[in-house]
Amino acid sequence: MIEGSLGLVRGSLKEELVPKELVAELCAAMRGNPPSDQGSPSLESRVQGLLAEVERDSLDSQGYFVRKAMWPGAAPFAVCLTHDVDNIERPPEHVERVKDRFSPSDYARWRRGELSLYDNVEEIARREGRAGFRSSFYYMSAEYPLARARAAARRISRKGWEVGLHGDFGTHDSYPRMREAVERLERGLGIRPRGLREHYLRFDYARSWGVMERAGFDYDSTVGNNDRLGFKLGLAAPFHPPDPRWRPMRLLELPLSLMDTTLWGYLKRGEEGGFADFLRLMGMVRDVGGLFTLLWHQEAVRMRGGRIYWDILDELRGTGAFVGSGAEVAGWWRAREVPLEARGGKLITLGGAPPEGLVVQLKVEAGVRVRRAAGSLRSKREGRRFHEHEVSPSGGAFRLELPGR
Ligand SMILES: [Zn+2]
Structure with a gap:
């Protein structure tokens, strides 16, 4: 559920990055025992809060971080x-x-x-x-x-x-x-x-x-x-x-x-x-x-x-x-659930046709050349260490080639 909601590469969310209490509270909520803080989207905020950590972990180990944006056009x-x-x-x-x-x-x-x-x-x-x-x-x-x-x-x-x-x-x-x-x-x-x-x-x-x-x-x-x-x-x-x-x-x-x-x-x-x-x-x-x-x-x-x-x-x-x-x-x-897959740690593909409006957000180390097929790439931000891009895949032949480690 967390991996899907965050739009991560299939099978990439490491168990040790997800706090046990968060899993317990999500399970309890699904059975009708709401969290203590219902005044705000408290569990949602904790799920989204994992993103920063997952990103850091991925940048450290792979040199890049990639995910599907939540909403069409990355709204x-x-x-x-x-x-x-x-x-x-x-x-x-x-x-x-x-x-x-x-x-x-x-x-x-x-x-x-x-x-x-x-x-x-x-x-x-x-x-x-x-x-x-x-x-x-x-x-x-x-x-x-x-x-x-x-x-x-x-x-x-x-x-x-x-x-x-x-x-x-x-x-x-x-x-x-x-x-x-x-x-x-x-x-x-x-x-x-x-x-x-x-x-x-x-x-x-x-x-x-x-x-x-x-x-x-x-x-x-x-x-x-x-x-x-x-x-x-x-x-x-x-x-x-x-x-x-x-x-x-x-x-x-x-x-x-x-x-x-x-x-x-x-x-x-x-x-x-x-x-x-x-x-x-x-x-x-x-x-x-x-x-x-x-x-x-x-x-x-x-x-x-x-x-x-x-x-x-x-x-x-x-x-x-x-x-x-x-x-x-x-x-x-449902359409966004088309799986994002990583082969050999450096070839990113989709397991099906991307829906209209799907944006793949990519962060890579500065200086790395990203090769892509079937999609357009826009540069969002060029920091000193990392560059951020938004990729709009088109068609099932979409792929990104990344440096990998
Ligand atoms: Zn009514």
């Missing part, structure tokens, strides 16, 4: 945008009762029948698209008539947004219930869900991942906090959960970093405070170069509080982060 971190679709409509009595949550103009348009205050799926997709982003919408299979959601879901899906499952009651620990929900959603929307999040973040560490794996999902994004801010497992990067015999599943988990309702419902933040919390948590993820997974309920974007989502989109445009849907993030992570 500094990633943001996964997701929306649970708990509702798409509410009875008029309810709207009248809570009308103060909405702007007077939206309320007036709703009164005239020009606007649905609770179905914002296409408005969100439109504004995300303008910012250059796409996201995931997780629909429930039995909470509202899917016939009413179908046309919009199919339109956004055709444009590249993800339509996934928001798991109904009972799906998190029962394979038959999960299968029923998947089939209902597929019948109702005409789209087979590949990713999911459980309603109320219900999760059973002994069973949920197994149910999701068996149901054929590519990824889950349920593991996160609802009643407080922070990182439930101390992790902020995708990972393959272990099966009961500690082998990695095919399934990926994209840990949830922040949910909108935590800010308003549990913590009673104002809009400024909520936005500051978003910036603070995203900053922690940027510091570890990880994945920030944001859950913003689609029904909330016209409400007080929820409407800061538009400011969040503006903010993300300036970060240089890789921003995408759950499907895009999971797809990237």
Whole structure:
């Protein structure tokens, strides 16, 4: 897991470089015993902290250090945008009762029948698209008539947004219930869900991942906090959960970093405070170069509080982060798993075709000539002792020839 996450050469991570306590804490987290520090991505930070040591060791013993960058184009971190679709409509009595949550103009348009205050799926997709982003919408299979959601879901899906499952009651620990929900959603929307999040973040560490794996999902994004801010497992990067015999599943988990309702419902933040919390948590993820997974309920974007989502989109445009849907993030992570291999210590190759955007980061002793095939090389930094390069492999014939020792 650590070797894969850091993007190291296959089989290169020496056991003695990984502290036993870190392994024990990671194992405990996978079984539902989170680390003592959940306020920050504490375990992620310790995993990433190993990089410096691994690099030093590799430079000493080989004269070079090479790894795959975490994100496409070596982006500094990633943001996964997701929306649970708990509702798409509410009875008029309810709207009248809570009308103060909405702007007077939206309320007036709703009164005239020009606007649905609770179905914002296409408005969100439109504004995300303008910012250059796409996201995931997780629909429930039995909470509202899917016939009413179908046309919009199919339109956004055709444009590249993800339509996934928001798991109904009972799906998190029962394979038959999960299968029923998947089939209902597929019948109702005409789209087979590949990713999911459980309603109320219900999760059973002994069973949920197994149910999701068996149901054929590519990824889950349920593991996160609802009643407080922070990182439930101390992790902020995708990972393959272990099966009961500690082998990695095919399934990926994209840990949830922040949910909108935590800010308003549990913590009673104002809009400024909520936005500051978003910036603070995203900053922690940027510091570890990880994945920030944001859950913003689609029904909330016209409400007080929820409407800061538009400011969040503006903010993300300036970060240089890789921003995408759950499907895009999971797809990237899986494609990045193409193994980086070292033959005879000096010939670096890939064990398959590199995904679009893959960057191989290389640090070599100054004066060493690097020979490459099938890829471009940019010089990043030329220090006195070491030079740093970024290599973009193209095609399966990629290779780097290094001095070796
Ligand atoms: Zn929900």
